[in-house]
Amino acid sequence: MQMKRWRNAWRFLPLLSVIALTLTGCGNEQLTTLLPKGEGSEMQFNLMMLSLYIMIGVFVVVALIYTIVLIRFRRRGESDNEIPEQTEGNVVLEILWTVVPIILLLILAVPTVMATFALDEGTEKVPEGATVVKVTAHQYWWEFEYPDLGVKTSQDLYIPTGERVYFELTSKDVLHSFWVPTLGGKMDTNTATVNKMWLNAQEPGTYYGKCAELCGPSHALMDFKVIAQEKEEFDAWAKSMKEAGSKAATDQAAQGEEIFANSCIGCHAVGADGGNTGPNLTNFGDREKVAGILDHTDENIKAWISNPSDYKPGNNMPAFQDQLNDEELNALVAYLNGLKVEE
Amino acid sequence: MSAHAYKKKNPIWDWLTTVDHKKIGILYLASGAFFFLIGGLEAILLRVQLLYPEFNFVGAETFNQLLTMHGTTMIFLAAMPLIFGFMNAIIPLQIGARDVAFPFLNSLGFWLFSAGGILLNLGWFMGGAADAGWTGYAPLSTTSPGNGVDFYVLGLQVSGIGTLIGGINFLVTIINMRAPGMTFMRMPLFTWSSFITSGLILFAFPALTIGLALLMFDRLFGTQFFAAEAGGNPIIYEHLFWIFGHPEVYILVLPAFGMFSEIIATFARKRLFGYSAMVFATALIGFLGFMVWVHHMFTVGLGPIANSIFAVATMLIAVPTGVKIFNWLFTMWGGKVSFPTANLFAVGFIPSFVLGGMTGVMLSVPPADYQYHDSYFVVAHFHYVIVGGVVFGLFAGMYYWWPKIFGTMLNEVLGKLHFWLFFIGFHLTFFPMHFLGLMGMPRRVYTYLSGQSLDEANFAATIGAFLMGLATIIMVWNIIQTAVKGKKAGNDPWDGRTLEWAISSPAPEYNFAQTPLVRGLDAWWLEKRASNKAMVPAEPLDDIHMPDASILPFLLSLGFFIASLAAIFANWTIAIGGLGVVALAMILRSVIDYHGYHIHKEDLPDEGGEDK
Numbered sequence: 041m042q043m044k045r046w047r048n049a050w051r052f053l054p055l056l057s058v059i060a061l062t063l064t065g066c067g068n069e070q071l072t073t074l075l076p077k078g079e080g081s082e083m084q085f086n087l088m089m090l091s092l093y094i095m096i097g098v099f100v101v102v103a104l105i106y107t108i109v110l111i112r113f114r115r116r117g118e119s120d121n122e123i124p125e126q127t128e129g130n131v132v133l134e135i136l137w138t139v140v141p142i143i144l145l146l147i148l149a150v151p152t153v154m155a156t157f158a159l160d161e162g163t164e165k166v167p168e169g170a171t172v173v174k175v176t177a178h179q180y181w182w183e184f185e186y187p188d189l190g191v192k193t194s195q196d197l198y199i200p201t202g203e204r205v206y207f208e209l210t211s212k213d214v215l216h217s218f219w220v221p222t223l224g225g226k227m228d229t230n231t232a233t234v235n236k237m238w239l240n241a242q243e244p245g246t247y248y249g250k251c252a253e254l255c256g257p258s259h260a261l262m263d264f265k266v267i268a269q270e271k272e273e274f275d276a277w278a279k280s281m282k283e284a285g286s287k288a289a290t291d292q293a294a295q296g297e298e299i300f301a302n303s304c305i306g307c308h309a310v311g312a313d314g315g316n317t318g319p320n321l322t323n324f325g326d327r328e329k330v331a332g333i334l335d336h337t338d339e340n341i342k343a344w345i346s347n348p349s350d351y352k353p354g355n356n357m358p359a360f361q362d363q364l365n366d367e368e369l370n371a372l373v374a375y376l377n378g379l380k381v382e383e
Numbered sequence: 384m385s386a387h388a389y390k391k392k393n394p395i396w397d398w399l400t401t402v403d404h405k406k407i408g409i410l411y412l413a414s415g416a417f418f419f420l421i422g423g424l425e426a427i428l429l430r431v432q433l434l435y436p437e438f439n440f441v442g443a444e445t446f447n448q449l450l451t452m453h454g455t456t457m458i459f460l461a462a463m464p465l466i467f468g469f470m471n472a473i474i475p476l477q478i479g480a481r482d483v484a485f486p487f488l489n490s491l492g493f494w495l496f497s498a499g500g501i502l503l504n505l506g507w508f509m510g511g512a513a514d515a516g517w518t519g520y521a522p523l524s525t526t527s528p529g530n531g532v533d534f535y536v537l538g539l540q541v542s543g544i545g546t547l548i549g550g551i552n553f554l555v556t557i558i559n560m561r562a563p564g565m566t567f568m569r570m571p572l573f574t575w576s577s578f579i580t581s582g583l584i585l586f587a588f589p590a591l592t593i594g595l596a597l598l599m600f601d602r603l604f605g606t607q608f609f610a611a612e613a614g615g616n617p618i619i620y621e622h623l624f625w626i627f628g629h630p631e632v633y634i635l636v637l638p639a640f641g642m643f644s645e646i647i648a649t650f651a652r653k654r655l656f657g658y659s660a661m662v663f664a665t666a667l668i669g670f671l672g673f674m675v676w677v678h679h680m681f682t683v684g685l686g687p688i689a690n691s692i693f694a695v696a697t698m699l700i701a702v703p704t705g706v707k708i709f710n711w712l713f714t715m716w717g718g719k720v721s722f723p724t725a726n727l728f729a730v731g732f733i734p735s736f737v738l739g740g741m742t743g744v745m746l747s748v749p750p751a752d753y754q755y756h757d758s759y760f761v762v763a764h765f766h767y768v769i770v771g772g773v774v775f776g777l778f779a780g781m782y783y784w785w786p787k788i789f790g791t792m793l794n795e796v797l798g799k800l801h802f803w804l805f806f807i808g809f810h811l812t813f814f815p816m817h818f819l820g821l822m823g824m825p826r827r828v829y830t831y832l833s834g835q836s837l838d839e840a841n842f843a844a845t846i847g848a849f850l851m852g853l854a855t856i857i858m859v860w861n862i863i864q865t866a867v868k869g870k871k872a873g874n875d876p877w878d879g880r881t882l883e884w885a886i887s888s889p890a891p892e893y894n895f896a897q898t899p900l901v902r903g904l905d906a907w908w909l910e911k912r913a914s915n916k917a918m919v920p921a922e923p924l925d926d927i928h929m930p931d932a933s934i935l936p937f938l939l940s941l942g943f944f945i946a947s948l949a950a951i952f953a954n955w956t957i958a959i960g961g962l963g964v965v966a967l968a969m970i971l972r973s974v975i976d977y978h979g980y981h982i983h984k985e986d987l988p989d990e991g992g993e994d995k
Contacts, residue, residue: 067823067835068822071822072823073754080750084754087748087751091744091745095745102734108716109715110730114721115720122719123652124718125717126654127656127717128654129659134710138702141705142702145701145702149694152747156691156694156750159687214522217682217757219825222823225752225753227682228683228684230611230684232615232617233684236684248823248835250823252757254523254827257444258443260827261830353442353443
C-alpha cells in the first residue's frame with residue numbers, strides 16, 4: 041500500500057508547481073511575456089497559446105493511454121506468469137498516429153509562417169515618418185540613437201506608443217540580444233551584421249529590457265528600460281533631448297561639471313559633447329536606475345563611480361575611488377543629478 | 384572463467400592496454416560516471432548561486448565557468464561516454480559478435496576521449512576554466528581572457544576525434560559483424576538506434592571539428608575568422624556549431640530511445656509494438672535532425688524565409704517522435720508490466736519526455752521563439768529532453784544491464800529510492816523554469832534582481848536540484864554496496880529477449896563460444912519459447928581468435944594530450960614533441976604485425992559449449 045501511494049505521488053508535482061506559480065501570478069507586469077502590452081508580444085502570445093493548447097490536447101491523449109496501461113496491464117505478483125500475446129503492431133493505428141499529428145502541425149504551421157513574415161514586415165523599407173532607433177549593445181550597456189531626431193541616449197529607451205518603432209540592432213564588442221518581453225520578442229545584436237525589428241507599445245508605461253545572449257560576467261546585469269509615451273509627450277522629450285547640454289544649477293554642480301570635463305567626458309557624452317565609449321548621460325537625472333541595476337540614490341552613484349566592478353563584474357569603466365575624494369564625488373553627483381530633460 | 388586464468392596480467396597494465404569491448408565499455412562507463420558526478424556538482428553550485436535574488440555564492444566569473452563546464456561536461460564527457468559505454472558493453476553481444484570490427488580503434492577512441500576530458504577540466508587548476516558557454520559563441524570565446532577557452536577548444540577537439548573513431552567503429556561493426564540470421568530487420572532496437580547514432584556522429588562531428596579548428600586559429604594563431612572588425616563573421620561559427628549541435632541531441636537521445644524500447648518490451652513481456660515503424664521513425668528522426676539546426680538561431684536575424692522553412696522542418700520531427708511514444712505505450716498495452724527500477728525509469732521517462740517534446744513543438748514556432756529563445760523556457764525544455772530522455776535512459780540501462788556487465792544485481796530498494804527522489808527532484812527543478820522563462824528571466828544569468836517575481840520558482844528549482852543530488856548519492860551508495868557484496872546475477876535475470884541474455888553474466892572474453900544462429904526478432908526469447916536452453920550454434924566449436932592488447936592507443940592519446948597542453952601555453956617545442964609521440968605510435972602500429980592469439984577449444988568451459 042505504501043508503495044502504491046508513492047507510485048502516484050508524481051502526479052501531484054505539476055499541480056504543486058502550478059499552485060506555487062498561481063501564487064506569484066503571471067510574473068512582473070513590466071517584464072513578463074504572459075501579459076503582453078505590445079502588438080508583437082500579443083501576436084507571439086497568441087501563437088504560444090495556440091501551440092500550448094494543441095500540445096495539451098496531445099498530452100491528454102498520451103496521459104489517458106498511459107494511465108490505463110499502468111492500471112490495467114500490471115503484472116500481478118511473481119505468480120502471474122501468463123505470457124501475453126506477442127502483438128506485432130497495427131497498421132491502422134500507425135497511420136492514425138502519423139496522420140493526426142501532421143494535421144495538428146498544419147494547423148499550427150500556417151499561422152506560424154504568417155506571423156513570422158508579419159513580424160518582419162516593413163523592416164527592409166521603413167514606412168515614411170516612422171520612428172527609427174539604432175541600438176548598439178556594449179558590454180554591459182545599451183546605446184540608443186534616433187538618427188532622424190538627432191538624439192542619442194542610453195539605458196532608457198524612449199518610444200512613442202501606438203505605432204511601430206523600427207530598430208536597427210548591432211553590437212560593438214560581443215554578441216548580445218535585445219529583449220523587451222512585454223512588448224515583443226528578442227533579436228540578437230551581432231557584430232558583423234545589422235538586424236532589424238519593430239516594437240509597438242500599445243499603452244504608455246515603463247517596461248524592462250534584458251540582454252538575452254551570454255556576453256560576459258555581467259550578462260545578468262545588462263538591463264535597460266523602455267519608456268513608452270504618448271506621441272506628443274515623446275516628441276516633447278525628443279525636442280528637449282536635442283536641445284539639452286551640459287548644465288549646472290548650483291556652485292556644487294558647477295564644480296562637478298568641471299570634474300566631469302576633466303575625468304569623464306572622454307567616454308561619456310552630455311548632449312552632443314563627449315566620447316561614446318561609455319553611456320550617454322544627457323538625461324541621467326531622469327533615470328530610475330544607476331547603470332541599469334542600482335536604485336537611483338546619491339550613495340549608489342558614488343559607490344558606482346568609486347568602484348564599478350563591484351557592481352558589474354568585468355565592465356570597462358575604471359574605478360575612481362583613488363582619483364576622486366568625497367567632496368569631488370558629491371559635486372559630481374550634484375552635477376549628474378541635475379542632468380534632466382523631464383520635469 | 385578459465386579463459387582468463389591462463390593469461391594473468393598486471394591489472395593496471397591490463398586496463399591500459401585492453402582491446403576487449405566489454406572492458407572498454409566499463410572504462411567508458413566509469414569515466415562517464417565520474418564526469419557525471421563532476422557535472423552534477425557544478426549544477427548544484429549553479430543552483431545555490433540562484434537560490435535567492437542577488438545572492439552571492441560563487442560570483443559572476445566563476446558562475447560563467449561553472450555554467451560552461453556543466454554543459455560541456457554533461458554533453459561531451461558524461462552523456463557521450465556513457466552512451467558509448469553501453470554501446471561497447473552490449474552491442475557486440477546483441478548482434479552475436481565476438482568483438483567490435485576494430486578493437487584497436489575502439490581502445491584509441493576511449494583514450495582520446497579521456498585525454499580530451501581531462502584536458503578540458505585542467506582549466507580549473509590552471510588559471511580558470513572556459514567561460515563562454517558550452518556553445519562557445521565567438522567573439523565572446525575568441526576574446527575571453529586567460530586560457531580557459533583554449534582548454535575547451537583543444538579538449539573538445541581531442542575528445543571529438545575519439546568520438547568520431549568510435550562512431551565509425553560501430554557503423555562497421557553493426558554492418559559487418561552480425562551473427563548469421565541477424566538481418567537488419569531483426570536487430571534489437573538498441574542496436575538499431577546506436578547504428579543510426581553512429582551515422583549521425585560520422586556526419587555531425589566534422590562540423591564541430593571545423594568550428595573548433597577555426598576558433599583555435601583565432602585564439603592561438605591570431606587569425607580573424609570571427610572578428611567583425613577584420614571582415615570576419617561570428618554567425619559562421621553559430622552555423623557550424625549547430626550543424627553539429629542539433630544532431631548531437633539525437634546522437635544522445637536515440638540510443639536512449641533504443642534502451643527504452645528493449646526495457647519496456649522486456650518488462651511488458653511483449654514484443655515491441657510496431658517494430659518496423661520504430662525503426663523507420665528512428666531513421667527519420669536522424670535524417671530530419673540535420674535539417675533543423677537554424678531553430679537554435681531564430682533570433683540571429685536570418686530572415687523570415689529561413690526561419691519559416693526551418694520551423695516547418697522542426698515541427699516534422701514531432702511526427703516520428705510521437706510514433707515512438709505511441710508504440711511504447713502500445714507495447715505495454717495488453718502486456719504484463721512489472722516495475723523493477725530499470726522499468727520505473729523507462730516508464731517515468733514517457734511523461735517527462737512528452738513534456739519536453741511539447742515544449743519542443745512550441746519552440747519551433749519562430750515568433751513565439753523570439754520570446755522563449757535564450758530564456759529559462761529553453762533551459763527547462765532541453766533539460767526535459769536531455770535529463771528526461773537521455774539521463775533516464777542511462778539510469779534505466781544501468782539497472783537493466785548491470786547484471787550482464789558486472790555479474791551482480793544492483794539493490795532494488797535503493798534503486799527505487801533513487802528513482803523516486805530523482806524523478807521528483809527533476810520535475811521540481813525544471814518544471815518551474817518554464818514559467819521563469821515566460822516571466823522574462825534570460826538563461827545564463829548569475830543573478831536576478833529582487834522585485835521581478837522570479838524568487839519563488841528559483842527557490843523551488845534549487846530545492847529540486849538538491850533532491851536530484853541526494854538521489855545521485857543514493858545511486859553511488861548502491862553501486863559501492865553492489866561492488867562490495869552484490870548478489871550474484873543469473874544469465875538471464877529479467878527473462879530477456881535479446882542475445883546478450885543467452886550467455887553468462889558477465890560475458891566471457893570471447894562472448895560466444897560458437898556464433899549463434901538467429902532465427903527471428905527477439906532471438907533469445909524465441910528459443911526460450913521453443914523450450915531451448917541455449918541458442919542454436921551456427922558453427923562447430925573451434926579455436927577462437929582474439930585480438931592482441933596494445934599500449935599504443937594510450938600512448939597516442941598521451942601524445943595528443945601533451946601537444947595540446949603545450950600549445951595552450953604556446954610552448955611549441957613540447958607541442959611538437961607531443962605530436963612526435965603521436966607519429967611514433969602511428970608508425971609502430973604500422974610496422975608491428977599483430978597476430979592476435981587463440982583461445983583453444985579445449986580450454987573453453989562447458990557452459991559455452993554445445994547444447995547437451
